Amino acid sequence: MKLTAPVARRSPSVTSQLGLSDRIFSTAADRGLAASIETGLDDVTTSLLGELVFADEIANVTSRYLLNAGGKRVRPMLALLTAHLGDGTVPDVIRAATAIEITHLASLYHDDVMDDADKRRGVPSAQVVWGNSIAILAGDLLFSRANQLMGRLGERAVRLQGDTFERLVLGQLHETVGPADDQDPIDHYIQVLADKTGSLIAAAAQSGIIFSNAPAEFEEPVVLFGERIGVAFQLIDDVLDLSPQPQETGKVPGTDLRAGVATLPLLRLRERAATDARAVDLVARLEADVMNSKGATTEAADSAISALREHDVTTQTLAEAHGWARDAVDALKPLPQGSVKKALTRFAETIVERSS
Numbered sequence: 001m002k003l004t005a006p007v008a009r010r011s012p013s014v015t016s017q018l019g020l021s022d023r024i025f026s027t028a029a030d031r032g033l034a035a036s037i038e039t040g041l042d043d044v045t046t047s048l049l050g051e052l053v054f055a056d057e058i059a060n061v062t063s064r065y066l067l068n069a070g071g072k073r074v075r076p077m078l079a080l081l082t083a084h085l086g087d088g089t090v091p092d093v094i095r096a097a098t099a100i101e102i103t104h105l106a107s108l109y110h111d112d113v114m115d116d117a118d119k120r121r122g123v124p125s126a127q128v129v130w131g132n133s134i135a136i137l138a139g140d141l142l143f144s145r146a147n148q149l150m151g152r153l154g155e156r157a158v159r160l161q162g163d164t165f166e167r168l169v170l171g172q173l174h175e176t177v178g179p180a181d182d183q184d185p186i187d188h189y190i191q192v193l194a195d196k197t198g199s200l201i202a203a204a205a206q207s208g209i210i211f212s213n214a215p216a217e218f219e220e221p222v223v224l225f226g227e228r229i230g231v232a233f234q235l236i237d238d239v240l241d242l243s244p245q246p247q248e249t250g251k252v253p254g255t256d257l258r259a260g261v262a263t264l265p266l267l268r269l270r271e272r273a274a275t276d277a278r279a280v281d282l283v284a285r286l287e288a289d290v291m292n293s294k295g296a297t298t299e300a301a302d303s304a305i306s307a308l309r310e311h312d313v314t315t316q317t318l319a320e321a322h323g324w325a326r327d328a329v330d331a332l333k334p335l336p337q338g339s340v341k342k343a344l345t346r347f348a349e350t351i352v353e354r355s356s
Contacts, residue, residue: 033084033339040080040089040097041073047098051145062130062138063145066105069121075100075204078347082205082222084340086214092153096207099149099161102142104200107168109139114172115259118252156210164203171195175261186267190231198230217334224331225344228324233351235321238263240354242309252297254305257290264320268313282307318352325352 048067054060076097083093111117112125113132119125127135143165150161171192179188205222208214241256241263256263262270266286272279286308289300308314325348335341 027339030339030342033081033343036084036089037077037080040083040094041077043089043094044073044076044080044097044101047094048101051098051102051149052142054141058134059138059141062126062134063141065123065126065129065138066108066120069123071105071121073101075104075201078201078226078344079204079208081340081343081347082208082214082218083212085209085218085335086212088212090212092211093208095149096153096157096211097204099146099153099157100200100204100207102146102149103161103165103168106139106142106146107196107200109135109142111172113139114176115256115261117255117259153211157207160203160207160210164199167195167199171197171199185262186264186271189262189264189267193231193234194227197234198227201230201233202226221331221334222344225328225348228328228331229348229351232321232324232328232348235264235317235324236352236354238265239314239318239321242305242314244306244309253309254290254301257286257305257308258297258301260291262291264317265308265311265314268316269308269311272313282311322352325349 049064052060052063052067054063079093079097079100080089083089108120109126112120113127113135116127117125118128125135126138130138147158147161150157171194174188175192175196179185202223203226205226206219209216209219209222238256242253242265244253252258257266266283269279269286270283273283282304285300285304289298289304328348329345332341332344335344
């Protein structure tokens, strides 16, 4: 059967992505920023389609599979936003944003293999369609293409890409191995989130500063912002993972737990179990019926996931996500007042509003 690749979906407007209403984007400068980023995202999409072209058909189709499935383009958007603290969306910023999005796509292929995920972005995951080996190789192709793109931007870009990729791998490694005996499980988990998610978001924000020739003193604030908002993003995902509405999340409730990933609600529940007999019982149910279920959907698993969703450790996780988002906004204090700072602040708020 002939393989074909559908056209990639256009990204939603920056206004909807950032949660910025007309009231928020009220000034001419704000509206100009929105229009510039809309154009920049279109340029990134065009660049993605141009870069993800390979000589043979299977490489072409598999490497574009998740690109064509959609996605919010959060990382390119942040690069384009911070670039407006400098020269704006110049060609080097578009190239860096493209490379970072390709890196993100590559990591999704590998994550889905390791997690044995059934779906990604509302479609069957790549390894379900083609098997683990082809999914891994497609991810490798994407990592290679991202590295080539960064190589065109010079030594600084190569170092940024190399450091970020190392953190992505270490985050996945530490998640797989788990905490050491003398390590606090929650501290370990937060560091995994910072490495697996925060590092690439931070690199996107940093690349906008670097490749737009923005003042160097803005790098540290946007890196801190990116790391912290990455942790907030993943903690909200921990809450959404328990959602009883898979049509909205695109996942079966408890997908991460069924894959054996101890998310923050479960870690907080284990912490409670030291003094709470009911927590001990629920931990036992989750570990027996969900964590060791090999992804099977059973009445016992569904019941345990529902109980965790209603437990106040899930509310606590949501509160912690809001705390990380507030800390992300606090990191922006050195940035000048204006449309960029306003948009970044609203973006942080929108991240944690996903659960409401």
